[in-house]
Amino acid sequence: MSKVKRPEEFGAEIVEALQAYGWYAGAGYFEADLCRGLKEEALAIYTNSQGDGFYQARVGDRFQNLKDTRVRQDQIHWLDPLQASPWQSIYLQRSWDLMMVLKRAMFLPINGFESHFAMYQSGAFYKKHVDSFQGRNARLLSLIVYLNDDWGESDGGQLRIYREDNPEVEAATIQPEMGRFVIFLSETIHHEVLPSHRPRLSLTGCEIQ
Numbered sequence: 544m545s546k547v548k549r550p551e552e553f554g555a556e557i558v559e560a561l562q563a564y565g566w567y568a569g570a571g572y573f574e575a576d577l578c579r580g581l582k583e584e585a586l587a588i589y590t591n592s593q594g595d596g597f598y599q600a601r602v603g604d605r606f607q608n609l610k611d612t613r614v615r616q617d618q619i620h621w622l623d624p625l626q627a628s629p630w631q632s633i634y635l636q637r638s639w640d641l642m643m644v645l646k647r648a649m650f651l652p653i654n655g656f657e658s659h660f661a662m663y664q665s666g667a668f669y670k671k672h673v674d675s676f677q678g679r680n681a682r683l684l685s686l687i688v689y690l691n692d693d694w695g696e697s698d699g700g701q702l703r704i705y706r707e708d709n710p711e712v713e714a715a716t717i718q719p720e721m722g723r724f725v726i727f728l729s730e731t732i733h734h735e736v737l738p739s740h741r742p743r744l745s746l747t748g749c750e751i752q
């Protein structure tokens with residue numbers, strides 16, 4: 544396995560960015576072989592499953608949700624920590640380790656982490672939104688890891704992030720390239736996924752209270 548980065552190596556940089564802008568984008572924390580392993584598993588689940596693999600994502604949280612394809616068109620597969628594959632266990636552990644560094648530095652009441660694979664088929668998008676919902680399991684931080692090789696400008700599917708102090712103004716446009724990851728404040732950062740022109744795979748994780 545390639546050299547594993549410790550979460551502390553990223554912690555200060557991420558905390559600084561979250562405190563200044565509410566979001567951070569980087570690469571190199573989730574190793575290349577881990578990302579490749581996760582990608583292969585997601586594609587196998589997507590291709591081989593008979594109904595219980597990926598399903599059309601909904602708007603709202605797990606308890607109160609609406610199927611609204613005008614808003615989001617991705618298909619998702621929740622990870623079950625109790626049945627995680629070896630690659631998924633490494634991903635969950637690495638995510639948790641990083642979140643614990645952020646929790647301590649930012650005094651966040653993080654107590655749990657939930658995560659799913661997301662597949663955007665050609666043409667799929669997710670309109671501008673924030674990730675946190677009122678009520679149960681309030682989301683604090685969102686963590687997205689991209690699993691796509693050789694992504695180009697013309698492939699679409701970019702993540703567009705809007706400014707925390709003015710959600711009408713664009714802050715960044717991020718290519719969903721293999722190994723890149725994004726962390727943002729779930730309650731305040733508006734973002735959207737632009738229409739993708741080829742299948743686009745990612746892992747979305749949320750820190751919950």
Ligand SMILES: O=C(O)CCC(=O)C(=O)O
Binds near residue numbers: 687735736747
């Ligand atoms: O995949 C992305 O870039 C963002 C996905 C997203 O906004 C979400 O799942 O809530």
Ligand SMILES: [Fe+2]
Binds near residue numbers: 672674734
């Ligand atoms: Fe989102």
